[in-house]
Amino acid sequence: MERGTPDGEPAAHSGVSGRVPLAVVVIDGTGLVSHWSTGARRLFGYVKEEAVGRPAGDLLPVSGALPQDDAPYGDYDALGPDLGSSLDGRISYPAAGRARLTPAPRGHGRIDVLWWAYPLVGPGPERLLVLAADAARLTAAGEAEGAPAGHMERIAPGFALHTDFPGADELAHRLPDILPSMSVGESARIVAQVLELGYPVLEFSQHDRVPVTPDWGVPRRAERQARRRRAEAAAAAGLAPAPDTHDADAEAEDLEYAAVREHLEFLNEVSGRIGSSLDLARTVQEVSKAVVPRFTDVAGTYLREQVVAGEGFPDGVPDETTMWHRVAVEHTDEPGRWDDVVPVGESMPFPAHTPFFQCMTSGDPVLVPRITEEMGNAIASQFEKRDIRPLINHRSMLVVPLKARNVVLGFMILLRHRERPVFNDMDRVTGAELAARAGLVLDNARMYTYQESVADTLQDSMLPHIEPRMSGCDIATRYLPGTMLGRVGGDWFDSVKLPGARTALVVGDVMGHGLNSAAMMGQLRTAVQTMAALDLPPAQLLRNLDDLAQRLGEHYLATCLYAVYDPIAGELHLANAGHIPPVLVRAVDGRSELIDLPTGAPIGVGGVPFESVRVRVAPGDRLLMCTDGLVEVRGEDIGVGLATLVESAAHPAASMDDACDTIIRALNTRGGRKDDVALLMARLNGVASTDVGHWRLAPDPSEVSRARDLVRARLRDWGLDDLVDITVLLAGELVTNAVRHTRGGRIGLRLVRSGRLLCEVEDDDATLPTLLSAGPDDEFGRGLRIVTHLAKEWGTSRTSGGKTVWFELPLPRPRR
Known part of the structure; x- marks a missing residue:
């Protein structure tokens, strides 16, 4: 002016x-x-x-x-x-x-x-x-x-x-x-x-x-340098310099160069605001909030469904069938204006005639100075009954791809109000640079999310999904990954159904962290399940597990606590391999105490004997088994954590889950926990004598009829008339097999009612029966096939004096 x-x-x-x-x-x-x-x-x-x-x-x-x-x-x-x-x-x-x-x-x-x-x-x-x-x-x-x-x-x-x-x-x-x-x-x-x-x-x-x-600018450097060179050349030639009406010191600062600087400062500021978290959703929100309202008025972010689902890096160029998930919409309009038309969480493809398809297939930004009526109609056709045209028509639009390793992970749709200047070529360059930086941040978050998902899947596949109700006991578990050392570790818990309505309870901890420890844990857990199914005594099971660990590698060490609960006898049979002792909470007076066990050496040391003890328990008592990550804190004596564990376990709770949560809160509030935590709590309900029927049978074919009569009478006493026919049939088949294969000793028949109906037949022959394919003319081989089709579960196991064959039936629902 x-x-x-x-x-x-x-x-x-x-x-x-x-x-x-x-x-x-x-x-x-x-x-x-x-x-x-x-x-x-x-x-x-x-x-x-x-x-x-x-x-x-x-x-x-x-x-x-x-x-x-x-x-x-x-x-x-x-x-x-x-x-x-x-x-x-x-x-x-x-x-x-x-x-x-x-x-x-x-x-x-x-x-x-x-x-x-x-x-x-x-x-x-x-x-x-x-x-x-x-x-x-x-x-x-x-x-x-x-x-x-x-x-x-x-x-x-x-x-x-x-x-x-x-x-x-x-x-x-x-x-x-x-x-x-x-x-x-x-x-x-x-x-x-x-x-x-x-x-x-x-x-x-x-x-x-x-x-x-x-005026935000500074003098254009190229012009200043050119004028300086002309002046120096004229002075060298002894000529008077030509009049310069654009003196650098008096010239108005150049707006174009200033705009470049402002855009660079904007990119620098945005780069500092995004990437503060490896959480994918939070990263998307940071990118959206960084550009609105400074660079644009509306920012919608779409990601490929494989990225959102954490399925790994997407391959190939997107096409018209590629589904895009809307993960964020940030705007300066009145609240709710965009929410109904373009809600977050919706997935949709984009046809080839849209600028979005051009952006995601070419990998380059697409600039639309003003969205015309025709283009608005084409875009709105993707939204069915929702009319998006009032939100987009006549606005300036810039579509920028979110890329990583030359693969389009998603794109951002940027819109400016009609009152603001339209997007120009400099904005397109700025948007492309912003999208490139955001793409790298999103890819890092995606990789972290994917690796976290893999770790969770691996850990979940290795940890068992324990039934909350077993024969004579209720079970609750908790697993907490290490807060600093990753989500995959070597801690585990397990429960195994044993013959005689018994249950094996296991807690173990492979020393170390990461995938190696998790892989070792998976092998040891499988071995424990296999040996527990053979009904090995606790000390013998740990002995065999120690031998296996040494064969797997001399650098692997693990602790393990193995307990067998017999609800009919009211007894715990435990053995320990270098693990912290369990806690027993008495139902009578609420008193809790550590069970005195021989500590033993960790699995993998070798050459050390294992001892077992038997502990009498009453119905309602609770057994608590955990790994040292719950009680051990760096710089603190482990005795302090054990004392806190014993004290918190004695607190009354409305349920088993509440009791576990109480213990976790009591011990997790102490800072410094960095190890995984595995916790298993079992309420030992027992089985009343009135729910058990036990008879001794002679090895005589006539005893089969007597066994059927005994089963029929006991089921009617228990009010299980609906199970009489099938139970009598299956029990007769097992007793018949026992009579045929026994060596002349007594045969045992037992019925147990505990959440389900269990029938066991015991004899002195150690040969386990196998399922045979019986032909039309075969006289034998049909008994176990009948049991297989009619029983919910059945199995066999060796005992010290022979074998046991058992089957289970679900109890009918009580009639109104």
Whole structure:
């Protein structure tokens, strides 16, 4: 702009350019800085993080324009020209001034600052808009143009309505450029107030005024260098340099180069805000919030379904059948406007005629300056009955791909309101760079999510899914992965059904962490299940397990606690291999204690005997078995953790799950736990004698009929008439086989009612029966086939004196 004469005509001389680098600061109603622009950082020396949230009077020379105790915006007499106040004590006109102040501690000397302050009203938190410029910089520019010495020292900030100057429409169009990034509604409210109060101007006298328009640039380096080279060449040739109307020191700073710098600063700021977490959903939210509203007004993020599902790295180029999952929608519109039309969580493909398909197949950004009616109709056709056209038509759109390793993982749809400038080529480059950085962050989060899913799957596959109710006992378990050492470890628990309504309870811990320990744990757990099914005594089982561990590798060590609960005898049979002792909570008085067991050596040491003990238990007693990760804390004696475990186990609880949670809370609140935790709790309910029927039979074929009569009578006594026919049939088959194969000893028949009906037949022949394929003319081989088809479960096991064959039937539901 040119300076004007008193009558409004342009002056004859060129004057000083009205394009001034401005600092923009927004102050809220409490006097705290809520926005601090890049220009403010350069002028005052404080970075954004240091300025936002601080009292504005500590940073700016505008203390008189800030709220005071008795006058919301203070005394205006010292603010300089163009001041005014309303009757209620608030500024109703803009304030301006000039001050010298000391910048931030890392600055040098004092700076001469011109400032303009606009009072703001309305629903938003903004209450004061402050613009500031470096007066020394303007003085130097004026002197370079030949102004008299000291003339520029008389410049002062002021205001003038835009109608006082030509080009008012252009100024009004450029005014939003200096405002902080905010929603269209908020910026429109502020722009309207600034237009009404007047433009900032520089007054060089009472008659010469220059309107201030924002300029964020610096001189274009290429042009400066070219001019310098021409001047040097002319001097070398002894020629007078050609007149240069674009002197670098007086030339207005180049907007294009400034825009590049602003975009780079934006990318740098965004890069620092994203990637703070390896959680995929949180990373997407960080990317969306980083671009709205500063770069765009609407940001919708789509990811391939394989990425969202954690199925690994997607292969191949997307096509029209590829499903894209909408994972985030961030916008500055009124709440809920986008939620019903494009809800988060929806999956959909995109046809080839859309710009989205072009972006995801080419891997390049797609720029649409304005979405036409025709394109809006084509896009809206994908949304069936939901009309998306009012949300997208006539808006500027930029679609950027989210890539990693040259594979498109997703894309972002960026939309700007009609009032904002359309996306240009520089925005496309910025969006592509932003998407590239976001793609790498998303790929890291995807890889972490995938690896976490693999670890969870591996751990879940190795840990058993234990039935909560076994014969004569209820079981509850907990597994907690190590907080610092990964989600895969060597801790495990298990329960195995044994003959005679007994249950084997196991807790073990492979030393070390990671996949190697988890793999070793899987092998040991399988071996324990196999040997437990053979009904080996606890000490013998640990002995065999120790031999196996040594064959697997000399570097593997593990601890293991193995217990067999007999609910009919009311007894625990336990053996320990270097594990922490279990806790037994007595139902009679609630007293809890550690069971005194021979500690033994860890599995894998070799050459150390294992001993077992028997402990009498009563119905209602609780057995607690866990790994040392629950009680052991670095730098603390393990006895402290064991004492806490014993104390917390004695607390009454409404259920087994509540009891486990109580123990976890009591011991997990102590800091320093880094190991996995496996916890198994069993309530030993027992089996009453009235629920057991036990008979001895002679090895005579006539005893088969007697066995059927005994079974029939007992079932009717228990009210299980619905099970009489099938149980009598199957029991007769087992007794017949026992009579046929016995060596002459007694045959045992037992019925047990405990959650299900168990029938066992015992004889002195150690040969286990096998399932045969019987032909039409075969006399034998059909008995076990009948048992296989009619029983819910059946099995065989060797005993010290022979074998046991058993089957189970579910109990019928009680009749109303």
